Amino acid sequence: MSALSKHTAQSVTFSDIEDAHDRIKHIVKNTPIVSSSLLSSWLGHEVFFKAECLQTIGAFKIRGASNFIAKLAQQNKLPKRIVANSSGNHAQAVAYAARHFNIPVTIYASNTISAVKAAATQYYGATLLTFSTRPEADKAAYEASLEDGTVWIPPFNHPDIIAGQGTAAFEAFEQLDNIDAVFVPCGGGGLASGSLVCAKHVSPHIQVMGVEPLAANDAAESLRQKKIVSLQGPPITLADGAATPSVGEYTFPFLQKLDGFYEVTERDIAYWTQWLQHLLKLHIEPTCAMPMQGVFEWLKTQTSKQRVLVIISGGNISASSMQKIWATDYLNQPPILHKN
């Protein structure tokens, strides 16, 4: 589907993220930083959250898609038609961003797409084509992308997507001073890559950590094997935003430069989703509650008071996920960090 050339971790620079920020700041929201004094008190450290669940379309994905299309507009290369294959936040992101530039857009999805995501994608003006299986949808999107005047928008594995996703951290560093560490969920690695570039520009001393579900740990496995490996079949995880089969050739070199990488159990993903929903009063996805387990484990090893930034990636959750998240009551077990 993509004809991307080999690239290195230098493929996206801080200046690319600055440019992306200028390009998309009138399209995306500068989301607020939120925190919980109770949580910070229990942990003995300060934790701040960049609330991308309050972003347009309910997820950070609008940043990459907007940057990709806005850059084409800047270069006078806007296509006649845009296509993308996704059943999730990327579908809504591409639909919304394409409408902003008045480009017709077609989304190719499997017919398992949730009613609510289908409705939102269509509300943003996209034509939605559904197929019996995801590979069929992918194939149809690929064939459509070969048509004249048509551009396919990749979900993560492209410098312009990475630079766009990096604008969340860019804004956060304008909103917050003296951050010691950043924790980011890792699916395809676009958000993690962009956040890394941004944080290391602000200060090379800022630790940047990726977090992944143990049940979909292709990135962790790739880091261990020093080569990109894919999941064997669709994973079963609450963190559906991090269930991507493999990272990409653009994102992997960045992931290799992360200061740490955490793999989180399904129990811990549900635990932190409950607690962050409760403490922050935000409807946040399991994917972005997951990094808190990484934060919790990392803080146990810290001897001085830390200021931590967590990128809350989104807030689009199916009813069946909500049922699973809340099946066990974890609110009876407050996340109190006992000093070692």
Add this chain to the structure above:
Amino acid sequence: MSALSKHTAQSVTFSDIEDAHDRIKHIVKNTPIVSSSLLSSWLGHEVFFKAECLQTIGAFKIRGASNFIAKLAQQNKLPKRIVANSSGNHAQAVAYAARHFNIPVTIYASNTISAVKAAATQYYGATLLTFSTRPEADKAAYEASLEDGTVWIPPFNHPDIIAGQGTAAFEAFEQLDNIDAVFVPCGGGGLASGSLVCAKHVSPHIQVMGVEPLAANDAAESLRQKKIVSLQGPPITLADGAATPSVGEYTFPFLQKLDGFYEVTERDIAYWTQWLQHLLKLHIEPTCAMPMQGVFEWLKTQTSKQRVLVIISGGNISASSMQKIWATDYLNQPPILHKN
């Protein structure tokens, strides 16, 4: 417990709410107005939400408690000790407001208080005493309130509480123009009373509607019988914030002046809690999702485009409530208003 004299609906004026606003604006948050373009599009009307779930302590209750204590401070009548009986948001509100004024506070609750609400109440500095039953807790609070230098803070049935709760609508009318109708959840009636006074001052043409669970419809029954009647035993409703056994002698005269009153089924409470959590990306209580069913029914009768304000009262939800709210998938049934 209270020795309140008989009062009329003139007991709280707009000027009392203005005074309350000046008194507490440095203690409480001016919460944002949020909306969903998708929801407004589906309804064909504009609906705005005053997001009191993002308020300090996660609920509007901090407004009344703060006003009550701040007024005592203004009058140089701050007590040596404050007491309140509550297992819910009022406990946290009184704890937080008393700490602001450095007054020791004791909360009397039944031992069924949730671990998370107990922890928050204690975090705000209150001494928490728990009892086998709620009547025992109430009795102990009453006895404590008789002690010298001790003041009991009522949950809703007092002019200073009503004026304090009215500041949510006061702020909303500073944030929004041309509102046609206001929908408010009704438990004891403090929030509904304060919102009514405020809205009718802004314009007598603004319709103000109360909304109550059908399973705890003491206010609706009281309005029908033109006298305050109590629930027969504890109700079973998702909208626990509106499960108050009866309204009060201060709030009832205001409730009698409401322009409409809606009783909502448990199915509809769960339905709107799912949809508002999903669309607004906020962790909101069933109690404040409930008014949307009133809005939905009212909008069906409207022939011109309306601008509606809903006061979202809070966001403190137990895990067992979350399980019940999400037990059935209502996200497959979008709230689309078919024009009659």
